[in-house]
Amino acid sequence: MTQLKEAGSTTLSSKDVAILTASIANQKKAEDITIFKIGELTFVADYFVVCSGSNERQIKAIADEIKKEMKKQGVNILGMEGNTDLKWVLIDLGDVVIHIFDKTTRSFYDFDLLWGDAPKLPCEFEEITDEDDEMTLS
Numbered sequence: 001m002t003q004l005k006e007a008g009s010t011t012l013s014s015k016d017v018a019i020l021t022a023s024i025a026n027q028k029k030a031e032d033i034t035i036f037k038i039g040e041l042t043f044v045a046d047y048f049v050v051c052s053g054s055n056e057r058q059i060k061a062i063a064d065e066i067k068k069e070m071k072k073q074g075v076n077i078l079g080m081e082g083n084t085d086l087k088w089v090l091i092d093l094g095d096v097v098i099h100i101f102d103k104t105t106r107s108f109y110d111f112d113l114l115w116g117d118a119p120k121l122p123c124e125f126e127e128i129t130d131e132d133d134e135m136t137l138s
Contacts, residue, residue: 014039014095015121017075018047021066021091021098022123025051028062030100034112035121039095046095047121050111052103056086062100063089 012020018035025033030051039046053059063083070077070093079092087105091098099111 012073012075014046017070017073017093017096018049018121020069020073021049021093021096022051022121024066024069025049025062025098025100026123028065029058030062031103032106033123035123036111036115036118037121038115038118041115041118045097047097048111048115048118049096049098050101050106050115051099052101052106054103056102059086059089059100059102063091063098066091066098 022033022035030053033049033051036048036050037046038044038048051062053062060083063080067077067080070091075093077091078094080090081092082089087102088109089098089100091100101109101111
């Protein structure tokens with residue numbers, strides 16, 4: 001597991017990054033957020049964060065916010081794909097890969113079935129209000 005650098009010299013583990021990106025997606029009203037712990041099944045990454053957006057505008061907003069927040073946290077973005085057609089946006093953070101789908105594409109590729117053997121981290125988010133400055137995970 002790679003330790004990722006956060007501004008202020010605190011480190012974020014790949015699990016912390018997965019939870020943070022899921023929380024950011026939740027803040028942008030992503031649906032069906034799932035965090036798959038895939039590290040024991042493949043060498044590709046430690047975690048996949050999978051979520052859906054209801055339209056292209058929302059998918060772009062989710063991706064842009066994750067990218068912006070990861071840069072703020074000092075997490076390197078190794079690659080980003082799918083930003084032009086916005087059916088499936090992939091953000092590669094190394095040990096964490098985020099997949100943002102439209103509903104039709106997510107259904108077609110069925111990551112939930114494909115990675116169904118992987119353990120999942122719970123995604124129970126606290127309600128975020130306009131007064132809240134922080135994203136929190138319950």
